[in-house]
Amino acid sequence: MITIQSAESVCQGHPDKIADIIADAILDDLIRQDPYTRASIEAVITTGVIYVAGEISTTAYSDIPTIARNTLIDIGYTKSEYGFDGYTAGVITSISDQSPELALGIPSGGAGDTSIIVGYATNETENYMPLACNIANSITEKLDNLRKDDIIPFLRPDGKAIVVVEYKDGKPVRVDSITILAQHEPYVSEKELKEVIMEEIIKKLQYQNYIDEKTKIIINPIGRFVIGGPMADTGLTGRKTIADAYGTAAASGGSSFSGKDPTKIDRSASYMARMIAKHIVASGLADRCNVEMLYVIGMDYPVSINVNIYQEKNITKYIKEIFDLSVNGIIDFLDLRRPIYKKTSSYGHFGRNDDDFKWEELNKDILSKLSK
Incomplete structure (x- = not known):
């Protein structure tokens, strides 16, 4: 029987992933000071503004605006022409104490949520992950590294990869399609972008034995992807639950991970x-x-x-x-x-x-x- 599984992965500059990274950067800062921090932190990212909200119970102090802006800079939002950068973005915080009712179950070792x-x-893979997940995650990580290392200087921070794998009798037999969306500078041509991504990413993928002449390679299908990131789309913590886990290979529990203490x-x-x-x-x-x-x-x-x-x-x-x-x-x-x-x-x-x-x-x- 022929079936398919698919997986999505996004670059660090994707709006939803920016929100995840900021939430976890704040959580790390709090836990570094107070390992028993209880937190549920969420971020909303939109043009020029970062909203950080949530509930925190801790003895630590975190400079949330500075962490949020530094995270943007680390990701690569460093230029005003992106329409959003870590030097000028506004940060609005709305943090409250954890609900006393919610906290009742935690001191006794109870679960902090249902x-x-x-x-x-x-x-099917050496790390016991679905094949589509490994390929998709390797593509976005490579896109980020090629951009940050200035190997492909015309890449911008936003991007995405979606991989579809064909299975026969429960075993992966071939990659049906690879779709890559890569944000780029306005001066690069569509032809040059596709050629570089083919050479630097597709042809260097680990799982070449699953890619054949029928595999569909789709790169920036509408041609241009100059306007991206928070300038093009609002980001929200916890909106990439399938990308964070196992693609379509397994069901999702429905809850997000980022911004939450253990x-x-x-x-x-x-x-x-x-x-x-x-x-x-x-x-x-x-x-x-x-x-x-x-x-x-x-x-x-x-x-x-x-x-x-x-x-x-x-x-x-x-x-x-x-x-x-x-x-x-x-x-x-x-x-x-x-x-x-x-x-x-x-x-x-x-x-x-x-x-x-x-x-x-x-x-x-x-x-x-x-x-x-």
Whole structure:
């Protein structure tokens, strides 16, 4: 049977991703000073203005306007002709204390929210991520690096990649299409842009064996993409949940990750669910695994767990024995009270090789227990 899976990834200069990065940059600054910070931070990005709102409970102080502007500069919004830059953008903040009712469940170790959690892994790639996700994320990361390193000087910060992969009997067989939207300076021609992206990105992709003569390569389909970023579109934290996770390979729990401290179980338990799924696949128990959990505000453990390995075998009860799925257990095991969050917000939260991403590490003891 022929099926398809797709994935989207956006560059750091995409309006929604700017909002994610700013929210996590502020969170990192707070957690660096107070590891027990409780925060739910969101940003809205529009032409010339950044709105930062949310609820924070902390002993730390964060200079939010400076962090927001410096983040814009780091991303590459440094020129007035972009219509939005870190030197002139206005920053408006509206921060309040966390609701005392919401806080009731947290001191006892209860979940800080009610959330559906999803984790996924597959053995179709070396990092146990869907193929389309790996290709899409590698494209946007490459676009950003080529721009920041001045290798392609005519690129601007906004951009996007969408990849569609064809499967036969559950296995990837070819890339059906690759679409790249790359913001650029007005002086570059459409022909030059497409030639450079073909040479510097498409032809250097890791998964060339999946690209064939029928693969559709689409680059800036309307020709020009000069006006982009917040000048063209409003950005909002948490609007790229599918891009942050597994594309269409797995369902979305519906909650965003960025701007939330680890007591917000929709973030921390999503990392744990990924770790569980990855260990199940890496142990050889299954070719792919989907983990679903439901946490209820104020309750320590999930009220529902389902581990689907697409076989008749049910291993959910073993997962409860191997992994501590309590709120504090997840935070401690993954060491989440650290300022690691800003870098999670670009190119997906999963499948990345980074020492700070404990949910991506394979634990020999866990693999041994799963293999028995």
